[in-house]
Amino acid sequence: EVYDSRTAGTENLSDVEDYWTNVSGLDGRSNATEPWRYVPESEGGPLFGDGLLDGYHQPFGLTGYQMLYDIQYPNLTDVFDAYTEDLEFLRSVDWISKRTRIVELSFAAYNGNYDLWVMSRFVLEMSVNGAISPSYTLDALRIRADDATENAREDMNSWRQDTTRLVLALLVLFYHVTREVLYEWNKTRRVWYYLLNVMGLVDLGTVGLYIAIHVLRWWHVKSIGVSYDFGTVYQDRNVFDVADLLFLEAMLLALCIVRLLSFARLNRNVFLIWKSVTRSFGQLLMLIWIACPMFVGMLLMAHALWSSSRPQFRTLAGSAMGLLMALMGDVDVLLRDGSVVVDPWSVLIVVLYMGIFFVLLMCSWTAVLALAYQTTRVEGGYDLDDYKWKEYDYVTWLLPAALARLYVKYVRKSIRPPIDDDEE
Structure with a gap:
């Protein structure tokens, strides 16, 4: 009750x-x-x-x-x-x-x-x-002794910076995303292939976070509050907290890093690793239907057994974090107790949990990753000269379409590759 x-x-x-x-x-x-x-x-x-x-x-x-x-x-x-x-x-x-x-x-x-x-x-x-x-x-x-005018000026400067980033986000949305969609349409006639792909979700997530941060910062500027070292405590209880804004900034930084690393796929070695990891994760998703119910069962068992004796397992969220830490190698989280003797139920859960998840997930994914890497190497070919980028490839992919056509037509006519009979 x-x-x-x-x-x-x-x-x-x-x-x-x-x-x-x-x-x-x-x-x-x-x-x-x-x-x-x-x-x-x-x-x-x-x-x-x-x-x-x-x-x-x-x-x-x-x-x-x-x-x-x-x-x-x-x-x-x-x-x-x-x-x-x-x-x-x-x-x-x-x-x-x-x-x-x-x-x-x-x-x-x-x-x-x-x-x-x-x-x-x-x-x-x-x-x-x-x-x-x-x-x-x-x-x-620590309460800052700044007056309200200085605080408002700092908030306004932050909001101007976010406005600049919003312009960049809209540029990504209306230029980069549009070009990616048109490329997929011309290549496969499937518009949603890019939007539902990992890179498409990263691009759309980046734009969405930019817009969310911009709106929330604008909401902060409208509010009146007291500024502290850890953030600003506003009188309006409906205002988004500064710590949450920092969390969104961290997510935004992570998405930007993923997108920047994706451009390194121009290197053959990076491409092989990237393609192998993404392919192996795609195959590993089929095991999620088996692993998730098993993890939930282990979670409920650990919470029911240890919630009264161990602070880590007093809540379901803490129990889930403890099991994940054990999967990363910190088995002491499961075995640690106030007494010297460990109860048999704890040992049974540790053996079942580590045996099932470590063997089923870790070892299985390692085998799938090795197979995916070899498959990607065969698909990519062994002769590196056949797949090495030439001047025409760099011009086509790095310059806008109009500049690339002008460069090939008037500056470097000889770099255009010969057209195959099949393409004609």
């Missing part, structure tokens, strides 16, 4: 109200909060803000009862004594009871020597079966 604002107790706590009314504003106690009153999600309050509080078992709406203390009070000893006294009273009236599902303690500290803020949050989540799941978050950040 999921607990949210619909199942929460929202009554006023009269005992807490009588107590807090007499001590509110004294010894660092803030009068901005009312610990006896339930704060709905629509109000938020000085502690809650916007969004959701991620618990171990489920996310929680930012609702409930709250208390606030001034930790910059002149006499911190009085604040500590008041805090201790308040906790003793709240314990006596069951402010935290069996109905409580989550308790959060949060505060911020500042280090003037390093000009750093440390945001600290400690959470205790009480599950239905009585188990308590503790967690904490510590974030160090």
